Amino acid sequence: MNSKFKNNWFLGLMCLLSACEIEDLEVPNSSDYSKVYISAAVENPVGFTVAVKDEWFPIPLGVGYGGLTLPQNDLQVKLLVEPQLAAEYNENNGTNYPLMPEDSYELENDVLTILKGENSSGNAIIKFNPLRFTGLRPHILPVSISEVDGQAQINEDLKTVYLLVTGRYEENPFTKFSQENWTIMDVSSDENDGPTTGGRAHHAIDGSLDTFWHSQWRRDENGNRPGHPHYIVIDMNETKPIHGLELFGRTNQIGGNGNPRDIYVEVSTDGEHWTGTLDYVLENTASNTIYFPEVLEARYFKITVKASHQDVYRTHIAEIEAF
Template sequence: MNTKRIIQSVTICFISVVMSACEKIDIPKEELMSTYDQVYMAAAARNPNSVVLKMADSVYYIVYGASFGGFGAAPQDIGVTFETDPSKAAAFNSLNGTNYPLLPEGSYQFTETSATIKKGTLATAPLAIRINPFEKLELFKDYILAVSIKGASGGVKLNESLTTAYFVVRASLDFADFPELDRSGWQIAGISTEEPAEGEENGGLGIHMLDNKPSTFWHSKWDGGEAPLPHWFVIDMNKTQLLHGVYFIGRQSDKEGKPSSVKMEVSSNGTDWEEAGTLSPANINSKQKFFLSASHECRYIRATILSTHGNTQFSHLAEFGAF
């Protein structure tokens, strides 16, 4: 066998394959490269851009700008102008099945609406929109702001698919700013169902949501017949307190039945109830905190479990608290 000839044959074949692959690459002629140059917004590639601001009387900044795409850096200074476009925000809502209202005028201000991509660079310097959540924003409500490239100088084309960045803005709160309420005086003022047959080790009663023992849990009735959804319980805090939110600790198991939708209500007298939001706990064992739709002065809290993970009729919960 001629080993040398075999090696030469393989080498020639390899070179042939490489040359064939290279011939398929379409490299434009130098005089045509400028036709590939386009201006776009990098933020538009991340649409929608989620902006969560802490609800405070403070100024925050939304940063945006324009970038240059093509073969190499900008061949000249390119002036870029920006604008807000309510019609594009409406089109975004229509396309995505959302209903975000426009970010209220007066709550934000553009520091500048024009910038330059300087020759030899790839982007403008960062531009900013000043926003104060205290100015006309509602807590936990989502708003939309559409920022578009209005035009670019020098005859440079715009990448029409990336000329508008959508910012979904929400004013929220920080869990760390609200200490958990002392539950030592709390009582179960009413409950739709519980299961004493769970035994001493598990608990099964409503009071086991307040015993500081995640190993025990409340469970809806199953002995002698299953209690159907919805399940509810009422907490009496024994004094009026300012309530911002609640927390759940799930039963410490991988069993189905953890709440997936919980309607919250509050009351000052235990008779007249005010809705405070519907929460969606995840199917996990660890503590989950949720802000209510607004802060409330109240004494009583009512939680109604509307559905569960696994779509069961039974449900369970290890601990319930508030902040």
Template sequence: MYLNKSRALYVVMAGLLLLASACEDKYDLPDQPLSKYIKVYMPAAVNNPVNHVLAITDSAQVIIYGADYGGPDYPQADIPVSFSVNPALVDSFNRANNTAYTLLPEHGYTLSATSAVIPYGQLSTPPLELAVKTSGADAVPALKDYLLPISIVKSTVTVNEQLRTVFFVIRVQPNLADYPDFDRSAWSIIDFSSQEANGEGPDNGRAVFAIDNNPGTFWHTQWQGASPGPPHHITVDMGAVKALHGLSFLDRQSDNDGKPQSVTVETSVDNLSWEQAGSFTLQNTKDLQKQFLSGFRDARYFRVNILSSYNATYTHLAELNAF
């Protein structure tokens, strides 16, 4: 009995010694100066890339940036920090991420400051402002994704290299409600891939019914006697050059297959030289669908190319408009 108690006491004491040793190891600080763990960084860079979709407004849209202090204590002196935009980082970002962003145009933004101070006893600079101009002269063009890298370039404290730069992805997105459809009274259809002039009856099938202001009629590609497959197209002359922002689509008001799915758009001012103006996927619905082009442009003519339709090789469309 005595031996068993002694053995038990030995086990307990050994366990306590091991626990004490483990605790000592756990809380021992590394044999290095604390200054090694003090760094400044851009807090927004933790979420790189940082996406901002901006509305079109009369006043500039503001995005906040700045620098923070990281360490075991508060700064014991002021820490001056300098910032800059490095255009070369756009190419390296694109290569690393398989993207194709372009640098945010310099004329379209301002930085409130390129230097700031993390004050003694504080953990961050005052908030600095990236102001992006979204309307008027020199505004950033809408409907395109831009990249703006802002980096810490100088500091009296070591910079965290992984968080030195914040990559802002910026897109100016208009509000569809601000762009009503055009009046189509001077419009004409000047070209189309095919139309069904007989099989849909006298009030349906022909291309002109896509711009007749009647949702009950529709253009239908040919199916009687022949049924050419995609791509299908229809070309509109608006009668004058307009600032073209996008297109409106109203599909045939029935549950028939053949509603447009994959669509591309081309524009022209003279019906001779054409440029790509956007591509998008329409929904299989009878509701009105409005789509911005890839950028605002002046045009008199536009061509809609329907590359595929829902569950059919033919296609149809009740109303086609622009805004």
């Protein structure tokens, strides 16, 4: 095809298309294809991560009108929090997100208006306070269109938005527990490393950073010494809500080897039945603060060290605190 013929063919096609004006295309019952929806529901779930503090964080929610036409009259769209949909969402998606507690959220201006000839509304505001959640793990809140006043259908696929909010602590807001009545319930191994330091397990809860628990480092009669995993189990001698732990490294080994790196934490109320929290990776720093994904009732907690920094066989912890 030479260039002159190609140009003529293109111009002819454009003339043909220009002869068909948009208004000449009529779709029967075109309003049936135009529906109201929650704009944010296109991205379900909608995730946010915020600092956990006693503040109310706002999330704007708007509704839209999409299809072949624009509304011929004003539409009043009412939003509603639907807690019962959280369980359905978890079942359908293989998740176990807890519902935001009732006192942790507020929906403001829950009726939105899409004006005649417009395709979107202003915003409703839903506020939430993450300090009132049950912990740091993501909490879910379903918000739906409950009704539309103004002769419009609801897009069932975009009727509900699932807000998923995860908290993070910028600093520890909790008070440390007293170690005064704590005892060691069990330990995988420990070591007496001298009269002034000592590697006994009880040094991990004696309130001093100058002493530490050290897994056995001397070889036994067969020339062996235990490797990972190492563990220590602490009895607080009372059951209380626990949010997390702070672990202090051996002061003369910060940045060196032996401080815990990969750990797993479990808690128990009776010392027999245990609830796992998470796997944690610790930095090789003076201390590491870890938070449980939710607040747990516990009298006992068990720290299992699965690997130490620089991949040595041993581990040591100067101090363990809980809050």
